[in-house]
Amino acid sequence: MDKYRKTGKKDLRSEYLHSLKTARVRIHVLRIALLILLITLWEVLTAHDILNPFIFSSPSRILATLNDLSVSGELWRHIGTSVLETVIGFLSGTILGIIIAIILWWIPTVSNVLDPYLVVLNALPKTALGPIFIVCMGTGIGAIIVMTLAISLIVTILNVLNGFIHTDVEKVKLMKMLGANRLQIFRKLIMPSNLSTIVNVLKINIGLSWVGVITGEFLVSKAGLGYLIVYGSQVFKMDLVMSSVVVLAVCAIIMHICIVLLEKATRKRFGIA
Amino acid sequence: MSNMLLEVNHVGHVYQTPQCEKEALKDVSFQIEEGEFVSLVGPSGCGKSTLLTIIAGLERPTHGEVRLDGKPVTAPTAEIGYMPQKDHLFSWRNIRSNITLGLEIQKKGPEYYRKAEEMMEKYGLRDVGSMMPDQLSGGMRQRCSLIRTLVTGPRFLLLDEAFSALDYQTRVAVSVDIHTIIRKENKTVLLVTHDISESLMLSDRVIVLSHSPGTVKRIHDLSVLKDTAPMERLDHEAYGSMIKDIWKELDIHG
CATH class of the missing domain: 1.20.5 (Single alpha-helices involved in coiled-coils or other helix-helix interfaces)
Structure with a gap:
């Protein structure tokens, strides 16, 4: 029935x-x-x-290598170093980039004057500056973070500023007609309507920060996943190289997931589509 | 002439660009009485929006002046309310905080927020107050947009093609709705539009602007239609001939 x-x-x-x-x-x-x-x-x-397992390694060799490294505690030291560098580079690049973008939006003369400089800096492969950073900052964690900063900063500034400038002019006009000053226009319109731009910048920057850290560690450093990769290749321990790459992939994925979760939270909180 | 709320006196405007100099407006003069609903129609590119920007105080004219209640308008003022073409409700604010946006900006006291609540109640927006804009229909959003303009207490309203972003049926319904609210609140209005029938349905007078440079071609007095409701004006005997007159004056092909 x-x-x-x-x-x-x-x-x-x-x-x-x-x-x-x-x-x-x-x-x-x-x-x-x-x-x-x-x-x-x-x-x-x-x-x-x-x-050839000596060149391509193998899953079982990688597992064994990772096991050895983790038992000796080496693995965690290298992961810790790279993750710390990435997080610091990511946060400073993003925050500094957004602050500079705000200044450039606020004072159009400054952004007009700096425009060609930004274009050149954006076109320049930042890794070329690596040796300069090492000379200036020494061979420690400082040079690596500056490297990371150099890679993510300009992209952040350009993307965020572009979002700010292209905020709907009709909405800006409405704000002006309601009597808003520049600070109010920024806080109540420009910033909230560009939240999705900023979240996108975060996504791009997390990837770029890893590029900066690994490149930096290739050039200088005594610890970190980039160091392990270079060291492994120099002594022809491809198991070590492959293991480091796998760990690196896992770390990068975890950070990416964190950003995606953050994105979901902000979208929910601010109701952006 | 003491009851003239808005005076536009010999306004002319010349745009300068590196390529050329363009005269957008030439010797535009008209007055609007307190409580009047006036439409400004003209073909596209006739300088309507330039004139609107000048009256709003966002731009200074190269010639002439605009006065509101005798005082020259040189910058945006709380006395002039502006309703844009699209509703432009902010998607990250709920309806209530969209409506009180102007109050926040102008740092108004609690009595204004109470008035906002009263108006939301009066015009059927109380139940949607905590909803987000994308949950509302186009017509409701436009109503919110008007209330947002009204709660700051302007004496004069500028409606910038206020309904043209909507589809035809919604446009007619919404324009009548907005007209009713404006009449109830007893506001003085200048509606800028390219829609002749809309202007005839809603206004007391229609100002026709001519093409480049924009000048006042004719001002139609609609006192014949004064006691006829917007929708019924469509059937009025004078309606057809007026539409034809204005159509000719707009001179689309010239």
Whole structure:
């Protein structure tokens, strides 16, 4: 009896929702299957010497290396160093970039004067400045953070300033007609309407900060994942290089997820679409 | 002439750009009485929006002057309320705090916030106060936009193509709705529009601007339609001929 009564709208809806869920589950299963396939293939090919395990390492060798490193505590020291450098570089690049963008928006003359300088700095590959930073800052963590800053700062300034400048002129006009001064226009219109720009900048910067830190560690440093990679390649321990790359990927992903969660929270809090 | 709220006296405006000099407005003069609803129609590019920016006090004219209640307008003032083409409600604020945006900016006291609540109640916005703008229909959003302008207590309202972003049916309904509210609040209005029928439906007088440079071509007195409600004006015997007259004056092809 029940079976006949349940036809109609509701059934169609639950069928649709069910099919959505199945499709989602299938994609997830396929993704994980692909990962397992690739890892297995890697292991099998290197175990049978079709790929040279001394060059390509292998999942089991990587696991063993990571185990050794973590038992000796080395792993955590290197991860800690790189993560700290990245977080400091990321925060200072982002905050400083936003502050400079605010100043440039506030005083158009300054932004007009500095425009060509920003263009040149943006076009310049910042890694070229690495040796200069090392000479100035010494071979410690300072040079690496400045390197990171150099890579993320200009992009931040340009993106945020661009967002500020392109805020709907009609809305600015409305604010003016309501009697708003420049500070009020900034706080009540420019800043909230550019939150999504800023969140995007955060996403870009977390990636750029890792580039800065690894490049910096390649050039100088006695610790960090970049150091491990360079050291491993110099002594031809490819297991160490591969292990470091895997750890690096995991760290970068975790930070990216943090930013995505932050993004979701801000969108919810400020109701931006 | 003491009851003239707004006076536009011989306003002319010349735009300077590196390429050329363009005369946007030439010797524009008209007055608006307290409580009047006046429309300004003209073909696109006739300097309507320039004139509006000047009356709003956002730009100084190169010639002439604008006076509100006898005092020259040189900067935006709380006496002039501005309602933009789109509602421009801020998506990150709920309806209530969108409506009180002007009060926040002008740092008004609690009596203004009470008045805002009263107006929301009066015009059916109380229940949507805590909703976000994207949950409301276009017509409701436009009503919020008007209330946002009204709560700061301006004496004179500038409506900048206030309904043209809406589809035709909503536009007619919303314009009548806004007209009713404005009449109830007894405000003086200048509506800038390119829509002739809209101007005939809503106004006491229609000012027709001619094309570049913008000058006043004719001022139509709609006292014939005075006691006819907006929607009923469409059926009035004078309506058809007036539309034709203004249409000719706008001279779209010339």
